[in-house]
């Protein structure tokens with residue numbers, strides 16, 4: 474017991490049991506447990522998971538202090554065995570903080586931006602990809618929902634969204650009927666269950682020694698990372714064979730150009746295999762998160778049909794019925810924007826970020842935290858803070874509109890789902906635009922109805938991301954599907 478007692482000056486926290494620490498207290502939804510513990514111990518408290526000390530940060534003030542003001546000291550990642558398996562061991566997202574990491578992040582960020590939101594031309598191309606995928610999605614909806622049938626829409630969102638990222642990364646898309654691609658994407662949940670905050674794989678390494686469910690999760694994780702990395706390796710190999718320095722076709726070409734063709738990356742120490750590592754990171758991180766957001770958007774539309782009608786009325790007023798919505802309409806659709814921000818806040822579907830680690834001995838809010846301590850950042854606590862949001866447990870898009878029904882930009886910035894500081898998500902602008910375009914086009918074209926035989930619930934499957942439990946929907950076209958035909962969107 475004396476050995477387990479935290480050194481003086483450490484953050485307070487619950488008593489930790491030998492061997493397992495506080496593992497058994499985490500529950501199925503650790504972010505909620507953390508919120509309860511924060512009420513008792515304060516916004517910065519300490520747990521033990523197995524033998525690892527874990528500091529949990531709650532509330533905007535503590536999180537901002539750590540990730541922004543003391544950004545460098547909190548920008549590390551733990552040396553977890555599972556993290557070393559991601560992206561062939563060359564992951565930026567799961568890699569430790571270093572000069573090399575900084576170079577890789579700069580490269581990934583710049584290449585992603587160049588092919589998504591950096592310029593008018595890249596934005597135009599991105600819109601074309603999303604509009605084409607949205608049209609394909611609607612066709613899929615109508616096929617599956619023929620005769621008023623109810624069907625699960627989420628697998629279709631996964632493929633549609635992965636196709637957008639695949640087009641940006643590799644200049645390619647896949648059919649919704651492609652079994653291999655769907656199987657590859659279908660393993661996302663297992664990835665999240667291993668690297669999410671409640672995962673036991675890394676904190677109880679002795680569980681690897683004998684057969685048990687945790688060991689199986691780890692082995693599945695190994696296999697799925699290998700599979701994703703192989704998929705990306707084949708794509709990068711194709712790009713190397715056809716690389717032409719005069720034409721940068723997609724993000725793969727941009728990254729190859731920088732690392733292998735003397736474009737800047739190589740001098741900073743990024744060797745050739747960082748191309749595959751970086752591309753696996755971008756493709757892996759981008760393909761599942763945005764589709765999860767769309768599942769929550771749809772679930773909340775079904776739960777609040779009057780909001781669906783209000784959003785359609787706004788779209789009809791601003792866009793009309795003769796064309797599809799575009800990114801340029803965004804500023805004129807405050808209610809739709811508010812609905813999306815409220816979905817991100819209310820679902821907080823990435824409740825805890827990827828685990829961080831301290832890169833040096835630090836003092837936070839008067840507490841001493843040694844180097845290499847694991848840090849969990851509880852984003853949920855920010856989005857459901859009663860001092861910040863009136864009735865945070867209620868779904869109310871109107872909270873983001875001011876007296877003149879304009880979007881309150883300051884308030885939208887208070888939603889924390891992409892983290893902050895040095896590890897902030899690099900896909901934030903891209904995914905917000907994608908969610909906007911998909912939602913706007915789908916609502917402009919279709920009406921969604923819940924299955925009366927199902928109870929719609931906010932219960933979810935927990936991993937790095939929270940996913941709604943499976944639900945079904947029926948879809949009706951709002952008018953003849955003319956504007957859904959190829960070519961009309963541009």
Ligand code: HEM
Nearest residue numbers: 566758759762763823826827890891892896898899900904
């Ligand atoms: C709604 C969609 C998304 C959400 C909610 C989301 C959220 C997050 C969060 C919470 C993190 C962890 C930050 C931390 O550890 O502090 C993260 C990291 C990351 N995200 Fe996203 N993300 C989304 C979409 C995307 C997309 C579309 C891409 C790329 C195409 C992307 C690429 C990344 C990368 C590369 C990292 C690692 C950053 C680092 O460790 O430095 N994300 N994201």
